[in-house]
Amino acid sequence: MFTIWTYDGKMVYENIIDAIEEFDPKYCIGVGGYGSVYKAELPTGQVIAVKKLHPLEDEGITNLDSFENEIRALTKIRHCNIVRLYGFCSHSRHSFLAYEFLDGGSLGKKLSNKEEATEFGWIKRINIVKGAAEGLSYMHHDCSPPIVHRDISCKNILLDIEHNAHISDFGTAKVLKPDSSNWSHHLHVD
Template sequence: MLSGSIPNAFTNLHYGIDIDLSYNELTGPVPPSPNLLNASIQGNPCLCGNVTGVKLCTSQIKKKKNHPFRHKLILVIMLPLIGVVLLGLFTYGFIAYRQQWKKSPRKPLEEESGDYFHITSFDGKVVYDDILKATNDFSEAYCIGTGGYGIVYKAKLQPDNVVAVKRLHSSSENVDHSGFLNEVRALTNIRHRNIVKLYGYCSHPRHSFLIYEYLEKGSLGSILRSDVLAKELDLLKRVNIVKGVANGLAYMHHDCTPPIIHRDISISNILLDSDYEACISDFGTSKLLKLDSSNWTAVAGTYGYIVPELSYTMVGNEKCDVYSFGVVALEVVMGKHPGELITSLLTLSDDHLVLANVEDSRIPPPSSQVEKQVMSVLRVSRACLNSNPLERPTKHQVSNLLMKA
């Protein structure tokens, strides 16, 4: 019988020898030897170790208990680190992609691959087909007007859904699509009662057009040129039309970011709804103002409404619209273009600014209250027509003056 701990000699025995250490009052840990894995060591309650028939030693129990804790600790430390690394890689990749996207050249709307449709609240391709059907493939029978950049058609899509469609002139007529794109950019985000609503647009190899709300009374120019229709526009209606145009321009110049100048304000580009409310239309020559730019521009506009300074300078700004508005306001009151009266008007004092010199003979004279408002329009018009653009009022000032009239 042995006593004490297991001798190291047993650990050095050759494989294949059977060892019987049962009931020898052995104590302590069993040496980690392959010879002792299958040894018979029962009856030694004081032995411990990682072999069959004995209990684990105290140190082994602690190690086993600490093992899963270390794994958890490693996971707690590593998972956040891995998350931070992945987030950093994703952020770097996203920033690199955005920078590359900004640097890469992008084609304008009409040059993008495929057809391009945007119709508010509608399926663009379905509306495209409906418009071709409603206008009989843009037949002259549905034409209601012609502008510098396109022909306008009336399209009845449903019994209660009538729209105006401005079809862009074909490229064979050497008309650039920039007017189409300018109008889209200018009108996409505009929401104002005195600016025509743009419902949608389409860029297509066969047809490119814009879809507007349909305004029943048509253009202000067509009404004033008709002796019959002009009689429906008494001076009170005409004053309200002037106020509406002023409000629309004030919104464009002061409430849009960036500000928008129209560059072609004339009676032909002002539409009237069934209540004779004025809406500014035809933004084909509009320009989005860059506040840090000198805004050099080619001459644009309608003869008779263009500011005199554009004959010797190419700088375009919101004061161009102010001048054109002055011409329009006079024309609305007179019922015809003021022509040479513009020059003489600038020299008249308030005492010599008499309505009888400019009133439209096709309509009855106004009441005293309305006459005061008309005189206010004339004074504002004179200020807008100042030959020095720096001395012309802003559209906010014009709108406020007319609202007080």
């Protein structure tokens, strides 16, 4: 039921569902195109982010492509500037992903708040750009096969309490396969 985490999956699943009271809206901290994100404090005191995927309106099933893309990408990579996936649940009742919780929120929220954006100096902004670039560079050059995010925006850059950047939301990511039509060893300029 709950995979990847180093604990008993059934117990973790129940702890998550209990912590957010069956996805009660009062625990919702964000809504995106593919799902809603909830803040869950587990009995151990650990705080995690839980992304529950939206069901498709026409068929009543979860958007499995996005779900599988995110799992495929995040199980292949470990980098300090990429959000960490703890586990996932694929069940007819609930399909969700469990991530590390980052206290700083998204860069988009930070910059859209005039007061916070004013206090958010250039040194912090440069460090965030550098962190995001390091995460992307890792995905493009140090992963085998390389991973392309395909949805980098300020809403998908999460910040920890020290304003370090963490790339998130890998629902549209693509794992490049050598010898396929999306792979090129050389850049040709005409």
